[in-house]
Amino acid sequence: MAELSFTDEELKEIDKIKAKFPTAKAATLQVLWVAQRKYGHVEPEVQNLVAETLDLPKSHVHGVASFYTQYYKEEQGKFVLDVCTCLSCQLCGGYEILHHIEDKLGIEAGETTEDGMFTVKEVECLGACGYAPMLQVTNGEYVNNLTKEKVDDLIENLKNGQKPEFESMDMPELEKRNQAAAE
Amino acid sequence: MAQDWKSFEPLLIPDIPNLQQIGVYEDNGGYNALKTILKDQGHWSRDHVIDEVKQANIRGRGGAGFNAGLKWSFMPDPDGGPRYLACNGDESEPGTFKDRKIFEYNPHLFIEGALIASYAMAIDNIYVYIRGEYISWVDMFQDAVDDAYEKGYLGENILGTDISIDMEITYGAGAYICGEETSMLESLEGKRGYPRVKPPFPAQKGLWGRPTTINNIETLANVPLVINNGADWYGDIGAEEHPGPVLYGISGHVNQPGVYEYASGVPVMDLINDVAGGIRGGKDLKAIIPGGSSTPPLRADQLEGVTMNSDSLKEAGSMMGTAGMVVMDEDTDMVDVLWRIAHFYHHESCGQCTPCREGTGWLEKVLLKIKNGEGEMKDLDLLLDVGNQMEGRTICALADAAVWPVRHTINRFRDEFEERCKKSVHAVA
Numbered sequence: 001m002a003e004l005s006f007t008d009e010e011l012k013e014i015d016k017i018k019a020k021f022p023t024a025k026a027a028t029l030q031v032l033w034v035a036q037r038k039y040g041h042v043e044p045e046v047q048n049l050v051a052e053t054l055d056l057p058k059s060h061v062h063g064v065a066s067f068y069t070q071y072y073k074e075e076q077g078k079f080v081l082d083v084c085t086c087l088s089c090q091l092c093g094g095y096e097i098l099h100h101i102e103d104k105l106g107i108e109a110g111e112t113t114e115d116g117m118f119t120v121k122e123v124e125c126l127g128a129c130g131y132a133p134m135l136q137v138t139n140g141e142y143v144n145n146l147t148k149e150k151v152d153d154l155i156e157n158l159k160n161g162q163k164p165e166f167e168s169m170d171m172p173e174l175e176k177r178n179q180a181a182a183e
Numbered sequence: 184m185a186q187d188w189k190s191f192e193p194l195l196i197p198d199i200p201n202l203q204q205i206g207v208y209e210d211n212g213g214y215n216a217l218k219t220i221l222k223d224q225g226h227w228s229r230d231h232v233i234d235e236v237k238q239a240n241i242r243g244r245g246g247a248g249f250n251a252g253l254k255w256s257f258m259p260d261p262d263g264g265p266r267y268l269a270c271n272g273d274e275s276e277p278g279t280f281k282d283r284k285i286f287e288y289n290p291h292l293f294i295e296g297a298l299i300a301s302y303a304m305a306i307d308n309i310y311v312y313i314r315g316e317y318i319s320w321v322d323m324f325q326d327a328v329d330d331a332y333e334k335g336y337l338g339e340n341i342l343g344t345d346i347s348i349d350m351e352i353t354y355g356a357g358a359y360i361c362g363e364e365t366s367m368l369e370s371l372e373g374k375r376g377y378p379r380v381k382p383p384f385p386a387q388k389g390l391w392g393r394p395t396t397i398n399n400i401e402t403l404a405n406v407p408l409v410i411n412n413g414a415d416w417y418g419d420i421g422a423e424e425h426p427g428p429v430l431y432g433i434s435g436h437v438n439q440p441g442v443y444e445y446a447s448g449v450p451v452m453d454l455i456n457d458v459a460g461g462i463r464g465g466k467d468l469k470a471i472i473p474g475g476s477s478t479p480p481l482r483a484d485q486l487e488g489v490t491m492n493s494d495s496l497k498e499a500g501s502m503m504g505t506a507g508m509v510v511m512d513e514d515t516d517m518v519d520v521l522w523r524i525a526h527f528y529h530h531e532s533c534g535q536c537t538p539c540r541e542g543t544g545w546l547e548k549v550l551l552k553i554k555n556g557e558g559e560m561k562d563l564d565l566l567l568d569v570g571n572q573m574e575g576r577t578i579c580a581l582a583d584a585a586v587w588p589v590r591h592t593i594n595r596f597r598d599e600f601e602e603r604c605k606k607s608v609h610a611v612a
Contacts, residue, residue, distance in 0.1 A: 020351040021373070022265070022391055028373035029356055033315075060374075067375040067533075068356035070315050087277035087476050088434035088509055090523045124359065124527055125277040125476075126316050129434035129507065130441045136316060166319055168287065 004049045010034060014053060024054045028064050032071055041072040069123070070139055077112040077119035079158050082136040085122050088129035097133045097146050098122055104155065117159065137164060188453065193444040194428045195404050196288050203323070205330040208291040214336055216410035217295050220302060221344050227410075232303040236406060239414035242425050244281075245271055245362070245399030246475060246504045248493050251406075257386040258394050261305045267395040268306045269371060269385075270297055270403060272313040273355060273362035276475035277527060279507035281430035282400040284442045286313070286320040289404065290327035294350065296406035297398075298336065301348045304396055309350040311400075312367050314357075321354050328352060359531035363579045364397040366533070377535045378579035401430055421446030422492030425503065431491065432507035433459040436466070436515070448492040451481075455510055466512040470596075474504020476524050477584030479591035480517075500591070517596040518603050521588060522550040528585035539582035542573035546589055558604040563593055 006014065017030045031054060035046050042050070042065050051061040065071045072080075081101060085094040098109060101120055105113050109122040128134045131144030141164045143154055154164060201207045208214070220227040237252025258266070270293075274282045285293050297309050311328075313321050328350055331337045339347040353371060355361045361370045365379035368390050389395020405427055409417045418426045429447045431454060434440045438460030445458070451471065455461065462468055468483040473491070479501040481489070489495050493503040511520065529543040549566050552558050570586035577583075593600055604610065 020353065023372070026371065026373040029370065030353060033354075033356065063375055064373065068315070068358050070355075070357035085523070086527055087472075087520070087523060088440075090520070091435045091509070091511060091515065124530055125275060125279075127274050127280045127283060127314065129278050129280045129509070130432060131280075132434060132440070139315070140318060142319070 004039070004045055006034075006038070006049070006053060010038065011053075018054075025056055025060070027054060028056065028061060029068070032061070032065055036071060041075050043074060076138075078117050080119045080121060080138040082121050082123040082126070082139075083109070084124070084126045084128070084132070084134055084136075086125035089125075089132040089134065092132035093146075094133040097135070097148070097151060100148050100151060101155075104152070118155070131167075141165070142167060188445055188449045189457070191428075191445045194408055195292065195401070195430060196284060196442075196444050202289050203287065203291070203327060205291055205327070205334055208289075209334075212411070213291050214295055216407035217298050217302075217336065218342065220299060220410060221342050221346065224344075229303050229305060232299065232410070235414050236303070236409055239405075239409040239417040240424075240426055241402055241405045241409065241417070242427075242493065242503075243399055244401035244405075244429070244505065245274075246276065246477075248425070248503055251398060251402050254386075254398070255300065255304050255396060257384070258304045258396055259387065265308060265391070265393050266304065266306045267390040267393060268297060268301050268304065268309045269364075269368060269390060269395055269397045270309065270311040270400055271362060271364065271367055271397055272311055272317070272400045273367060274400075274505070275314055275359040275362050275531075276477065276505055276507065277524070278434060278472060278475045278509040279432055279505040280434070281432045281442050281505065281507065283317060283320050284430060285400055285404050286317070286324045286327075290324050291331065292407060293400055293404040294327065294331050294336070296403035297350065298341070298348060299406050299410060300396070300398065300403055302346060306396070307348050309348060310371055310390070311350060311352045312361070312371055313352065313354045314361070315355040316357065318354065321352060325352055358533075359527075360533045360579070360581060363581065366579065367397065368395065375533070377533055378581075380578055422448030422490065422494070424494050425492040429491065429506050431458070432505070433510065434507070435510035436463045436512040437461065437510045438463055448490045448495070451486050451489045451491060451508075454491065454508065459510070462510070462512050464512070466514065468510065469513045469515050470511045470517070472509040472511075472588075473501050473506075475507045476509070476527065477587055478502040478504040479587050480511075480595060482595055485595075517592055517599050518550070518554050521592045522547065522554045524588050524592075525550045525585065528581065532581060532585070536577040536582065538573045538576045539585070542569055542582060543585050545569050546585060550589075553600065553603055553607070556603070556607050557609065558600075558607050559609045560601065560604045562604065563597070563600055566593060 017027045031050050036042050039046050047061045047065050051058040083098045112119040133146045134144045143164050233255050241251040242248040272282050358376045360366045361376040363378050366376040370376040385395045420426050425447045431443045470480045472480045489499045496503050525547040529547040532539045532543045534540045573582040574586045
């Protein structure tokens with residue numbers, strides 16, 4: 001890999017992050033995020049860049065990067081589909097959704113498609129239990145209340161470069177109340 | 184209480200469009216509690232605020248249910264050095280998805296609560312730690328914080344007083360353990376999320392060795408309500424020993440899952456049938472997990488008269504937890520469910536303490552064996568035995584949280600587990 005470095009703009013962002021905390025070490029998680037957004041992963045060379053930028057031991061940054069699941073320790077597909085199969089998602093068909101995606105893309109959880117387009121993962125609870133089953137696209141948008149059809153559409157759209165829109169958490173309680181008031 | 188829960192008007196997430204906008208929040212009485220206190224600091228001394236909150240008995244909404252005001256009173260006297268409020272928005276306990284609602288629908292109520300808490304404890308630095316997966320909500324919440332700075336509620340000389348308080352948002356990167364309070368402090372300090380040995384407690388030595396109080400997001404959102412209306416008013420809402428509004432997260436096999444706000448103490452069966460629209464497909468109820476995956480499951484026949492508050496749930500054999508209730512219908516395979524819960528805790532054990540690191544692995548392995556039809560009757564006792572050797576022997580409560588569902592699911596659905604073992608490949612031998 002070519003020599004890695006942060007741009008001046010990124011260094012400014014990093015300075016802003018450092019200013020939030022009394023120690024440079026405290027910025028480790030956030031600067032790893034900056035690095036991952038830039039490179040798409042935090043392979044060891046990227047971790048070293050973070051360590052040098054913050055003047056911290058490489059071992060510390062490696063320790064942090066390896067502890068947290070959202071940091072990609074190796075290159076991923078262009079889109080990472082994190083499919084939740086935990087408790088509520090399990091009850092509501094999370095595994096059916098996961099297997100449907102695996103079948104559709106011809107890979108198993110943890111693998112990346114040959115064209116480098118998709119990585120599929122089985123993940124732990126994403127805190128969207130009322131919208132199960134659901135998945136998250138590359139540490140970003142939540143896609144809720146999945147059906148096989150919705151998954152098919154999502155994959156087609158992603159292939160065409162169209163990211164899912166933000167889904168607001170609905171307020172069933174308020175909707176109900178408003179309905180009752182209208183009646 | 185049980186009769187009139189339906190007439191409750193939401194307080195945390197009231198039905199006001201665009202309440203997340205600071206102007207709308209102000210137009211609806213927002214930041215009045217803070218203004219009241221700052222304008223009359225003679226009456227609203229720091230101790231008075233703490234006493235009022237203590238008397239209101241806001242039970243921590245993150246799962247432990249500790250009196251928030253009492254927690255505040257543990258902070259030592261100011262010594263001129265930094266003091267911190269660390270707000271826990273990590274919510275990663277399966278079944279829990281409520282704080283996100285506050286970030287999206289009423290962020291300023293929480294900010295106001297955090298400011299009042301900081302005033303009461305003479306804190307000048309607030310950190311809000313949000314789980315990394317919630318990045319969309321982190322961005323949303325950042326907008327609210329920026330607005331609060333612009334309007335002079337945050338920053339230097341708040342509303343013209345000599346009080347200055349800063350709020351910084353930071354977020355994790357995927358680790359359930361970071362919802363454990365001392366683990367969250369480690370993560371805030373930029374490290375692996377390893378829970379700390381207590382004592383010293385965070386009030387003595389927290390962030391960077393300085394006095395720190397840790398409160399859940401929903402807990403702090405309750406604070407302005409207490410200041411505006413008084414501890415007595417608050418104490419009259421819902422269940423006596425666990426008062427106030429509660430964000431109930433309901434998921435699983437119900438027709439209308441979601442987060443619903445009612446007073447504490449709503450009957451469990453009413454929550455399922457009236458609030459969440461009953462069981463999907465007209466099926467019968469089999470069991471619930473009342474407040475997040477670590478709280479013991481209750482069979483349908485254990486739910487008569489049980490209400491969502493700590494005393495009632497304790498009597499029934501479970502806990503209030505985060506009030507994130509998971510509902511399971513008659514067709515639910517409890518072996519599968521328990522294996523998945525065990526898988527979760529194994530995956531999320533930080534690995535620091537041997538009984539948890541190894542124990543959660545064995546719980547999962549043995550449950551997988553039973554699930555795959557290779558279990559033997561003695562495996563059930565093995566699971567209970569492993570659990571007994573984990574509980575209470577670790578730095579934090581993750582091991583306990585992993586053991587409780589195993590113990591109680593096996594005890595309460597023993598037939599189902601035995602049945603599976605009897606049908607196993609080893610049963611004939």
